Amino acid sequence: MTGMLRPDRVGCFDELRQGDGLSEIRLERAQARSAAAIQQAIDSLGPHGGRLVLPAMELELDRGIELRSNVTLVGQGRDTVLRKAKGRIYPLSGYHNYGMCDIPLMHTQGLVPGMTVAIRDDQHGGFFETLARITWVEDTWVGIDRGVHSDYTVEQNPVLVTAFPLIFGLGVSDVAVQGVTLDGNREAQPAGIGACRGAALYFIGSRGITVTDVTETGFAGEGLGFQMSRDVCIRDCLFANNAGNGYHPGAGSTHVVFENCIAEGNGAAGFFFCVRANHISVRNCRFADNAGVGVSVGTRDSHNFLEACSIQGNGGAGILFRRTRRPVEPQSCWVRDCRIEGNAHARGLGQIVVLGDAHDLAFEKNVISGLPDRDLPGFYVVPSAQRLWLASNDISACSPAVVADPAAFVLENPVSGCGDEAVEAVHYRHLTPA
Numbered sequence: 001m002t003g004m005l006r007p008d009r010v011g012c013f014d015e016l017r018q019g020d021g022l023s024e025i026r027l028e029r030a031q032a033r034s035a036a037a038i039q040q041a042i043d044s045l046g047p048h049g050g051r052l053v054l055p056a057m058e059l060e061l062d063r064g065i066e067l068r069s070n071v072t073l074v075g076q077g078r079d080t081v082l083r084k085a086k087g088r089i090y091p092l093s094g095y096h097n098y099g100m101c102d103i104p105l106m107h108t109q110g111l112v113p114g115m116t117v118a119i120r121d122d123q124h125g126g127f128f129e130t131l132a133r134i135t136w137v138e139d140t141w142v143g144i145d146r147g148v149h150s151d152y153t154v155e156q157n158p159v160l161v162t163a164f165p166l167i168f169g170l171g172v173s174d175v176a177v178q179g180v181t182l183d184g185n186r187e188a189q190p191a192g193i194g195a196c197r198g199a200a201l202y203f204i205g206s207r208g209i210t211v212t213d214v215t216e217t218g219f220a221g222e223g224l225g226f227q228m229s230r231d232v233c234i235r236d237c238l239f240a241n242n243a244g245n246g247y248h249p250g251a252g253s254t255h256v257v258f259e260n261c262i263a264e265g266n267g268a269a270g271f272f273f274c275v276r277a278n279h280i281s282v283r284n285c286r287f288a289d290n291a292g293v294g295v296s297v298g299t300r301d302s303h304n305f306l307e308a309c310s311i312q313g314n315g316g317a318g319i320l321f322r323r324t325r326r327p328v329e330p331q332s333c334w335v336r337d338c339r340i341e342g343n344a345h346a347r348g349l350g351q352i353v354v355l356g357d358a359h360d361l362a363f364e365k366n367v368i369s370g371l372p373d374r375d376l377p378g379f380y381v382v383p384s385a386q387r388l389w390l391a392s393n394d395i396s397a398c399s400p401a402v403v404a405d406p407a408a409f410v411l412e413n414p415v416s417g418c419g420d421e422a423v424e425a426v427h428y429r430h431l432t433p434a
Helices: 035-044 425-431
Strands: 023-026 050-053 057-061 071-074 080-084 089-091 102-104 116-120 130-138 141-144 159-161 167-170 173-178 181-183 201-204 207-212 215-217 224-227 230-235 238-240 247-250 254-259 262-264 278-283 286-288 295-297 305-307 310-312 319-321 331-336 339-341 352-354 359-364 367-369 379-381 386-391 394-396
Touching (some): 035 057
Parallel strands (some): 023 050, 050 071, 057 080, 071 173, 080 181, 173 207, 181 215, 201 224, 224 247, 238 262, 254 278, 278 305, 286 310, 295 319, 305 331, 310 339, 331 359, 339 367, 352 379, 359 386, 367 394
Antiparallel strands (some): 089 159, 102 141, 116 130, 116 159, 130 141
């Protein structure tokens, strides 16, 4: 049995318990008339959560849809389209200081409580940016539901922008998104949101996340991003034509699986491991025609496993281990049965590039092919990298096949305990206070 919203009871949620004890609400188009109405339905599920099923529809979002713990949001695949509304920029009227839950603006026309916004400036980035929800509007001031993460001065050109994730979760657990299509409406956005605080689909400080059958295009930022999260499963998704990276697991995220996913045509990397993204398995995925590298690995990104992936036609290297130095170098990563072909057509030192102090890397049974009009190696390895294992790779159209110090290579696979299956309780300690 399902809990239905009747057309004559828009905004009033009748809940009937299913056999598993969870509620399900199915919205008709009249009930899913706005992002605010969808948010009201999610919130009505309460702490025990349940399923919210969206109808076939196209809906413009003036705010992000925020998931609560134990909630599954389900659409009708390509027939459920959530499109970001045109963005607007609101300059701050003057200096404002860290931690304040209000913002002074030059004007507030078009802003209403419940809208999600970002506060940023020309100087700060990363986690200094603020993602917040407007709580009140009064003259030229707005209230927000959290304190701003930085001081702002006039010289830094601080602004409030109507940039936000289309769907997001903050500190949630056991959530899922299934069968929705997201349109970032990139051409209508005068400013985006940074990678640490947002993406078209975004989570932070969360656990037990499942994303399946999501198609997303054209966001003014990252496609899918999550920070400081664990126990994540991403399957059968497409993230394309975004201004930033396609996929961005970051900031200590651990125990993650990507399967049968595609990132193509993005303005940066197809897949970007970011700062201690560990014990992640990426299987049967395709990263193609991105402006940056296909797969980028960097600071403390370790114990990760790429298998049976296609990495083709990217502007930068197919796989790049970024220039990171000890003690924050990547290590213990294994690339197996992948096709890495025709990359670095715009920039890059080879199909697979290992910089910095990366070590204990395994490359096995990969097909690696270069470009007919560029003499680049299959592997380019700097002298500071150590303990690489190359086994049964098929390298063609690369000149030469390998550029490296022979002393960098070992005869046996140095990698053990990588990927999602190798995670243990100790690997979560950095995400949980003692």
